Amino acid sequence: MDERQLRVLRELGELGSVTAVAEALRVTPSAISQQLRLLQRSIPVPLTERAGRRLVLTAAGQALADAAIGVETALARARHTVEEYVEEPAGTVSLAAFHSGAAAFYPLLLRRLRAPDSPRLALHDEDVAQADFPPLTRVHDLVVAHRLEHAPPWPRTATVTPLLREPLDIALPVGHPLAARSALTAEDVAGEPWISVHDGFPLLATVDAISAAAGRRVEILHRVNEIAVVAEVVAAGGGIALMPRWTSRPHPGVVLRALDGIEVHRHIDVLHRPERTARRAVRTVLRELLAAADTVRGQGAGWADRHAAGAG
Template identity: 70%
Template sequence: MDERQLRVLREVGELGSVTAAAEALLVTPSAISQQLRLLQRSMPVPLTERDGRRVVLTAAGRALASAAADVESALARARQTVEAFVEQPDGVVSIAAFHSAAAAFFPRLLRAEAAPKLSLHDEDVPQDEFPPLTREYDVVLGHRLDHAAPWPRTVAVTSLLHEPLDVAVPADHPLAAKRSLTPRDVAHEPWITVHDGFPLMATIEAIGAAANHRLDLVHRVNEFTVVAELVAAGAGVALIPRWTAQRHPAVALRPLRNVHTRRHIDALYRPERAARQAVRTVLTELRHAATAVRA
């Protein structure tokens, strides 16, 4: 049984005919009859009977109709509770982000006057593991490279940044004197890069392919703050995001030519989460924060 069938039973019992119930519910008499048949199939005893030209409820039907009123009242209260939750402007919104996005976006969200209460989390995972995180968090900040597969249709996406990835070199390195670099310029340098499986590795491989040289991957570090310190110490060169990574005074960033070195930073969420006003407010503040990050 379901809510529609119970409501049909109540209306038939009160009005005494299928036709009258159909008029009250703005449906056809055949639709009323079908709902009654479906409900009757799930019951071990008759629910209706004929009394002349009228359709009346049996004792079992009256008992079920009475219970149906309680069911409708409970469902109405549940809907009101959900509607209040959805429209609540200051409900807690959980957000997860990979490290550089967290550093760039979380402080701006916390300072935003319109932002609701936040529960912030770091999740540094491979690209295909960002969408499943939307089961656990209201909003997930994920990143993917230009040539990577798009996000699956199971998640909604709000685009935030299309960020360049620059080559980071020590400020006193000869390469720092150039305004831009090519794959051949950096192919013979020691490299600091992320672990296998993370989005940035595809760009590292593309640099080696463009230079026709296997890059020497000396250090594997995912946190860009640590990467910048290693570059400053002369441990090698690296790719570092232009806008979201913290600048280091001893590190120079130079754009790389002839290889696509941009990543998308997007807010991922399940479509139903955006029904909440608090989540919609967070998405608006994330877009404002993205404008500030680019600037």
């Protein structure tokens, strides 16, 4: 039995005929009769009987119709509870992000969502390969993920909201001979010792593209995923690296230079399952992520302009 069948039985007990029930529920009499037949199959005793030309409830049918009132009341309360949950502005929203994305976006979100009726954030860091970002949407409401320009797109099972298309620059230690140039080529940097990410992570494909463009395999000395650690290693003279222009934090010992001749951008997107944004709190956080992306872009571009001007 289901809710529709119980409601038909209840209405039949109150209205007294299949035709009247059909009119009340705005369906055909045959549809009402079908629902009654389906309900009867699950009950071992008769629920209705003929009284002249009318179909009326038996004692068992009336008892079940009375119980249907309690069922409909419980379902109405459940729906109301769900509606309150969906429309709750201050509900908890689980948000995951890769490390440099978390460092760039989390402080901005926490500052923007300070009001008492703002969503409560549950923040997580997830340092995973590109293919492992979509599965995170099973356990988090929103996932800030990144992929390279020419990498495979996100699967259609995830809803994607673009945040940034971020340039990737060459990070050099202050005082390095190449730092005097405003832009570099693959040939300029291929002979340098490199710091790069572990296998399977997005930035590695761009290092491979630099090798291909230069016609020689670059030497990767250090494998470090955390951008802040990469900056420290670069500043200490451990090698050069690719570094995101806007989401990496400025380091006094590191300069960034654009790379010419190769498409060096990454997409930063928010992934989520479609049903997650049924909640008002999740929609609010997603909207604030978009606003934060404008701030990240503006702050990063301003720092890069000042840094380039000061290095000439």
